[in-house]
Amino acid sequence: MSPHQNHDRNDIDPAPNRPMSVSEIKDSYAEYADRMHRFEWIDRVILGRYRRDRFGDVEGRVLDVACGTGTNFRYLPDAVDLVGIDVSPEMLANAEERLTELDIDGSLREMDAQELEFPDDSFDAVISALSTCTFPDPIAALREMDRVCKPEGTIRLVEHGRSDVRPIAKYQEWRADAHYAQTGCRWTQNPREIASKAGLRVRDTDTGLFGTITTFEITPNRREER
Template identity: 60%
Template sequence: MSLEEIREAYAECAPWMERLDWLDRRLTGRYRRELFGDASGQVLDVACGTGVNFPYLPSDVEVVGIDISPEMLARAQDRLEGLAVDGTVRRMDAQNLAFDDDSFDTVISSLSTCTFPEPVAALEEMDRVCKPGGQILLFEHGRSDVGPLARFQDWYADAHYATAGCRWNQEPLELVLQSGLSIREAETRALGIVTLVDARPSQESVVDTVRARLSSPEG
């Protein structure tokens, strides 16, 4: 799908995604809490949707949520106003982020690479805007480790993409490796469908990390 087709699709699904927020919390809340609870400093939430990640962030961070869909962002702004987390939302293409290099301490994204027209380009942009010593935290879904379920995903992949704009049989770790990000930890859950990734910027060195820590307020 093109960016405009994706925007139109999410304009239609924004209302029911908001209504099903309770189900999302029940199914994915534990993964978001586990991964995004470690975010710190200035946080960028890429493809933030209705702001479903915001409640799982520590209260002392400052978050910027970006998304291609104005309808999603309107709901994300409403959610943000009801939380203790400071932040804002902006309409933006994840594959062409309007931020300077090394702008954020933490970059997060959830269930997003399956919809990006060029997922590796989006991951490379996350890499670019993350500071040395920072972290890139990804909660993704993809092809199951269980044979029959994986074969069903493959069989229905084209039809699912045509209706939902989602590549549900993608391999998230392959995309992360292609982007050049340095994977610190990666784990699959839920029959291999869920993938949690804790990564670091691709050009980070030990010297960069030490300098970033020495220049931080905590020292």
């Protein structure tokens, strides 16, 4: 019996049944990188407004965690000092092209979001999109975002998860294992639950696209509370 079949259908998160390592996730994104870069226009049509709403007013030194092919970059104000990290060199190679195409003077580094190589309080804003679904330990990654963000800064997320429209949710549940095995993405996750488990102070949150998209503005915890 494959690990996929040894599965209680009530448990809609496939990760505990087949936990993926960071290096497996890295391999899976190596395959998708060029395609995601080429088809970014589809993301722009569907998710552009959510990204613009959450990321369009950040300031100062900005960290984009799991920046992928740089899909967020076009929504950031011109004046920001941008740093992007991702675990996949192939995604970062495409993000580098995006920087050039948009004429943005940012820097990119290969790094695990769960162990960010930045000191505490390094950024005015930490942003991340469609990422907690693929981190093997999303709570660790969110706590790292909180740690590297200045206490007076802001954390902004655009995440996806289980729809609140029943037929869509049913489809997601049905495909959850296969989707996870292919991409390492838990698309039936509940982003609000993850933010709450990470102990984040949510200032504002919103949902859209049949409940599949949840966006957040988070106030970082002060160092003594971390």
